[in-house]
Amino acid sequence: MTEFPGTTPTIHIWDAMSKQTLSMLRCFHTKGVNYVNFSATGKLLVSVGVDPEHTITVWRWQEGAKVASRGGHLERIFVVEFRPDSDTQFVSVGVKHMKFWTLAGSALLYKKGVIGSMEDAKMQTMLSVAFGANNLTFTGAINGDVYVWKDHFLVRLVAKAHTGPVFTMYTTLRDGLIVTGGKERPTKEGGAVKLWDQEMKRCRAFQLETGQLIECVRSVCRGKGKILVGTKDGEILEVGEKNAASNLLIDCHMEGEIWGLATHPSKDIFISASNDGTARIWDLLDKKLVNKVSLGHPARCAAYSPDGEMVAIGMRNGEFVILLVNSLKVWGKKRDRKSAIQDIRISPDNRFLAVGSQEHTVDFYDLAQGTTLNRIGYCKDIASFVIQMDFSADSRYIQVSTGAYKRQVHEVPLGKQITDPAVIEKITWATWTSILGDEVIGIWPRNADKADVNCACVTHAGLNIVTGDDFGLVKLFDFPCTEKFAKHKRYFGHSAHVTNIRFSHDDKFVVSTGGDDCR
CATH class of the missing domain: 2.130.10.10 (YVTN repeat-like/Quinoprotein amine dehydrogenase)
Structure with missing residues (x-):
């Protein structure tokens, strides 16, 4: 539903x-x-x-x-x-x-609901509901209390059932037991999930662990001796009632749009980087999380090195970080800008790092100099913020799509703009993620606003281009796509809007990320 x-x-x-x-x-x-x-x-x-x-x-x-x-x-x-x-x-x-x-x-x-004259009881903001026998109703309040109602009258108050809001409740019809989930300060006795008897008098608390204690639960369900738990951090766990063991079933991003996306150059894995402040590596075949790291700031973009050993991530606060893929340990980080890093790329020869920001700049760093990450050049004369960047196959040039909806070509690493069409026409691009240019005129729908198409990616074989737009659609076109309103195939799966899109290393898969749907 x-x-x-x-x-x-x-x-x-x-x-x-x-x-x-x-x-x-x-x-x-x-x-x-x-x-x-x-x-x-x-x-x-x-x-x-x-x-x-x-x-x-x-x-x-x-x-x-x-x-x-x-x-x-x-x-x-x-x-x-x-x-x-x-x-x-x-x-x-x-x-x-x-x-x-x-x-x-x-x-x-x-x-x-009638509270009557019950001591310490007043109408709270209620977040959850469960039901019991004999026309009993239980509601979880924002202050951590559970209210017990008979018909529409309050008959009992379970004070501080949780130390924070009671976000979720579930009744099992077979035995009448009630599961509650909420925000809970972790203690030896306490837990964010609790199992109560039919009258909410006896309680058993479950500590949830996934490498770190979970303090906030948003959804619970129970059956066959197990409790399913959904957390604020986007995890789904299975908890055994007998042994209280936690089994992590699903781990995904939390609240916040996902803009950062990159596929590994030779393996069936990809990385996503989100406004939730985490970067996560996923297995394409198993569709499971492989590893994750907390970045400390909302992330906006990501890129693998050509050898697949490092990944660069740009943050909303202007910082960028380079991680070693196997361990997700920091290899180096730098902050030369105060505004968001919009796109980040490592050149095909594994030498240059390009960092495109909201400050109308593209900065270049020489990775051969090691972790010092000194800026060795930057692009001038960029009319607006950076949207997408692509290196040429020989690492000598970079194409930059901007918020002014113009595509520019610059030398690497000095940043001089190339304006001669004859020179630009001869450049072979290592990747193509630009939504702008004569080669992609056909990806724009009729009567489209400039911001309607957010992202694009050409296959490694160079035969097709896939796009993501503000209407939640993923579209597949032939490439180059030089005729307006070109024929295409449409795919549904997101609500508005699709923020980024990439082909896997062998072009067998397409990975897309979402904004409003956070997935």
Whole structure:
């Protein structure tokens, strides 16, 4: 199930096995869909919008029909969930919000949660919900408390169930046990995941370890003696209830756009560098994380050396770092600019490092001088910030695409601009990632704004070019692509926008990175 923000959001229901779309609901939620949940039998679906009234809508999704709709709350609603034994009753929680809903024909009726005179209790911002027998409801609050409700009345308060917000809760129907996940200061007794009895009285805490302690859990699920845990840092773990052992299943980037991407020159691996401040090496065949390193600052670009032994990464604060690939230890780093490094490249002869920044410059460094990384030249007369760079095959020239949407060619390492078309025409480029130039006119769609196409990459064989754009599309063209609005194949997988794209060393794979979807 996916929800797409925008002017006309839609909800897509998928078959998890066949991956086929079963239904598509065109929403009345004008600005986007915040949460969706199936009823007990699966026949109904409830959704909540991010419109000003945070409208709640119930659907007969197989027919694509709206059953009922009503404004939910003037503040944000985080979760709307059906009771696990009902097709007519559900609960919504959000910013100082707690409502118990009943679907009556085509009408939605609700009762507000009543706190009454219980000592130390006041309406909190609620982040999560779970259900128990005998019409009990449990809600996790932003201050770490869990509220226990009978019908729509508060009957008990579990103070400091977690030391921070209770982001997620899950009830297992078979035995009634409740899993909570939240923010937790690590102690010998405490843990960010806790398993409670049916009355939230007895508790067992789980320490989660993936080389470092995990303090913040955003999602939990339980079954067959195991708990699945999703963390703030983009990991999914499997925790055994008997031995409390943590098994890391998935590790991915955290919040923040991913702009840095480079594929290894001879192996089926690639590196991604993100605004989350990490760089991660991935195995293309196994589709698994191989290694990761914390950079300390948001990263914007990455490039392997031609021998594959080093990788250079440019940061948003103007710093760049060179890592040894096998260990991800720092070989050298430098900061000669104050603004973001937009692209970074190592020349085919493994000698020069080119660093293109937001300050309308490309700096050159001689890697043969070792880790001192003294700047030996730079490009002048660049009209705007750097978008992409490519070295020539003989390492003598570099082409630079700029934010002024002009492509320039400069000598390496002195930086003198080459303007003679006859000279430029004779240059053989080692790579081509430029979105600009006569060779790629056809990649631009009709009525496109200048910023609509973000990235491009030509195959090593030089026969095709692939692009990523602001509409979440990956497109494949013939190369060179000299006729306007050229024929192409389109591939879907991202929401808006695609930030970077690369072919693998043997052109068998295409790797793309996303902005808003952070993947």
